[in-house]
Amino acid sequence: xxxLNRNLKMLMLSFMVMAATSLSFAQGMVDSLSQDESQIIxxxxxxxxxxxAAILDVAQYPQVLVKLERVQSRTSQSxxxxxASYPREEQEKFYQVTRFPELTNTLTSGNRxxxxxxxxxxxxxxxxxxxxxxxxxxxxxxxxxxxxxIYQTSQATVDKLTAKYPAQVQQDFKKVIETPDxxxxxTDHIDLTVSLGESYKNNPGAVTQQLDxxxxxxxxxxxxxxxxxxDAVAKDPKLQTEMKQAAxxxxxxxxxxxxxxxxxxxxxxxxxxxxxxxxxxxxYTSPMWYPTPFYYQTGFYYGPGGGLVVVGLPSRxxxxxxxxxxxxxxxxxxxxxxAYYNIHRTDIIRRNVFRGFNNxxxxxxxxxxxxxxxxxxxxxxxxxxSHQNARVVSPARSSSHxxxxxxxxxxxxxxxxxxxxASSFHSSGWQGVxxxxxxxxxxxxxxxxxxxx
Numbered sequence: 093x094x095x096l097n098r099n100l101k102m103l104m105l106s107f108m109v110m111a112a113t114s115l116s117f118a119q120g121m122v123d124s125l126s127q128d129e130s131q132i133i134x135x136x137x138x139x140x141x142x143x144x145a146a147i148l149d150v151a152q153y154p155q156v157l158v159k160l161e162r163v164q165s166r167t168s169q170s171x172x173x174x175x176a177s178y179p180r181e182e183q184e185k186f187y188q189v190t191r192f193p194e195l196t197n198t199l200t201s202g203n204r205x206x207x208x209x210x211x212x213x214x215x216x217x218x219x220x221x222x223x224x225x226x227x228x229x230x231x232x233x234x235x236x237x238x239x240x241x242i243y244q245t246s247q248a249t250v251d252k253l254t255a256k257y258p259a260q261v262q263q264d265f266k267k268v269i270e271t272p273d274x275x276x277x278x279t280d281h282i283d284l285t286v287s288l289g290e291s292y293k294n295n296p297g298a299v300t301q302q303l304d305x306x307x308x309x310x311x312x313x314x315x316x317x318x319x320x321x322x323d324a325v326a327k328d329p330k331l332q333t334e335m336k337q338a339a340x341x342x343x344x345x346x347x348x349x350x351x352x353x354x355x356x357x358x359x360x361x362x363x364x365x366x367x368x369x370x371x372x373x374x375x376y377t378s379p380m381w382y383p384t385p386f387y388y389q390t391g392f393y394y395g396p397g398g399g400l401v402v403v404g405l406p407s408r409x410x411x412x413x414x415x416x417x418x419x420x421x422x423x424x425x426x427x428x429x430x431a432y433y434n435i436h437r438t439d440i441i442r443r444n445v446f447r448g449f450n451n452x453x454x455x456x457x458x459x460x461x462x463x464x465x466x467x468x469x470x471x472x473x474x475x476x477x478s479h480q481n482a483r484v485v486s487p488a489r490s491s492s493h494x495x496x497x498x499x500x501x502x503x504x505x506x507x508x509x510x511x512x513x514a515s516s517f518h519s520s521g522w523q524g525v526x527x528x529x530x531x532x533x534x535x536x537x538x539x540x541x542x543x544x545x
Contacts, residue, residue, distance in 0.1 A: 131284065133299075134306065135277060138311075148296070148303075150265050160249075160275075163246055164371075171369075174239065184224075185224040189225050193367060200236055200237045243370075322402045324428065326402075331425060332400050334425040338418050338421070339392075364382075365382045389410035391410075391449075408448045408451055411452030429453060
């Protein structure tokens with residue numbers, strides 16, 4: 093009898109341990125899911141209220157998003173195969189053309205048009221791309237027809253896949269697709285999008301309010317951080333010099349023509365993205381759906397007289413280049429970025445603000461700032477050489493072409509999810525920036541954020 097009681101007690105104890113372990117595991121899963129939801133909430137919070145509403149709508153239909161991603165994988169590859177045999181200079185022209193699908197459809201409809209007719213159709217488009225579009229029309233008309241067919245077929249697929257849903261949902265899908273960084277954000281980690289959609293279905297008011305509150309917090313904090321960043325740059329002429337030098341080298345390494353400060357100051361730029369169906373140019377090592385002058389990626393531009401006008405933190409595209417290649421050439425700028433990161437590190441991690449510059453800085457400094465023992469002293473490790481941009485190879489000399497939507501940069505999932513700022517890779521407040529309205533010589537100007545989306 094005693095043996096039986098002892099066995100029963102041991103059995104009950106084992107059951108209790110197993111139950112506790114199961115509960116602990118279940119709680120861990122709940123905490124993990126809660127963290128995932130927090131991450132995707134942080135990722136979409138910076139967008140405008142109408143875009144957030146569209147995201148919440150389409151997140152309830154992940155099966156459609158998955159199908160559209162498969163379509164995009166095929167269409168982007170078809171497009172790249174179509175232009176692969178041309179030099180990169182010609183491919184750049186094709187990518188410019190894709191940014192204006194309505195124009196492409198007009199140009200390829202009906203009989204082939206004369207040069208004067210094409211110029212008349214182009215007159216209301218940005219001047220800096222009119223000649224490129226005209227060149228593609230004259231030299232590659234048959235390819236242009238095929239490109240238009242790819243786009244029109246893809247759009248028809250969207251209509252077919254969403255036809256059974258309410259009209260508002262259909263419009264929201266189109267809205268999200270027309271903003272390709274958002275579409276890419278949702279499909280890249282579909283599991284988190286599913287979680288978001290389910291949360292919204294269960295409690296739409298709470299999710300909407302959470303996004304509204306976080307949007308305000310991020311907006312207020314971003315404004316504060318930006319002012320601190322401007323103030324630090326304004327009082328350090330040597331830092332300004334290194335910022336300009338690094339910007340010039342960055343642009344030159346990507347074979348850009350916009351390295352002239354006057355050119356940058358006196359030109360305005362459109363805000364048309366590369367369409368989702370084609371993808372952004374494969375030679376970009378970081379996502380860049382909205383092409384802007386490469387100087388703008390640095391977070392500043394030159395006003396009249398060469399004055400440095402700071403409007404934001406550098407983009408992730410520039411930050412990846414700097415931390416992978418440029419850091420050892422510009423120690424003052426490197427120390428400035430390190431100081432900024434250390435000051436804001438707690439807020440960056442606590443608020444899950446891994447987007448743009450913050451994402452690249454975390455990836456770099458979280459490793460670079462770990463103390464190591466060398467000769468009896470603790471010192472930071474040397475900046476990592478394993479970043480995908482450690483050596484910039486000019487893509488103009490490369491004959492390879494890949495579907496960049498299926499290739500993840502080396503640190504793409506460093507924090508489990510891509511926390512883009514709504515303005516990190518496209519407007520960044522730049523579309524309203526023009527050369528006028530600023531004065532001064534070679535000094536510092538505190539620029540404002542214009543037209544933030």
